[in-house]
Amino acid sequence: MTTTCFLSRPDAAAYLLKVHGLKRSPKTLAKMASQGTGPAFHKAGRDVLYAPDDLNAWAKKTIGVGAFSAIEHKLAAIAA
Numbered sequence: 001m002t003t004t005c006f007l008s009r010p011d012a013a014a015y016l017l018k019v020h021g022l023k024r025s026p027k028t029l030a031k032m033a034s035q036g037t038g039p040a041f042h043k044a045g046r047d048v049l050y051a052p053d054d055l056n057a058w059a060k061k062t063i064g065v066g067a068f069s070a071i072e073h074k075l076a077a078i079a080a
Helices: 009-020 026-035 052-063 070-079
Strands: 042-044 047-049
16 A cells, blocks of 8 residues: 655645756645645645645646757647
8 A cells, every 4th residue: 555645735845846947836826725826735724735745746747758959849738
């Protein structure tokens, strides 16, 4: 059985910066949660918790594919 260590919103923001280089404040994560544009989250009463797997999936989607030129990035975005 695998146990998931959930992260609080401030810890999730620190995780995104440390692991993926994405600067998102806890306040930004809260706003994104209300808009449905951020990573998946869980609720435990009033506490909002994030699973590292959900943060990783969202970061990968947000960062996108690598490219060697700006035109490659544009073409990849159009194809997606």
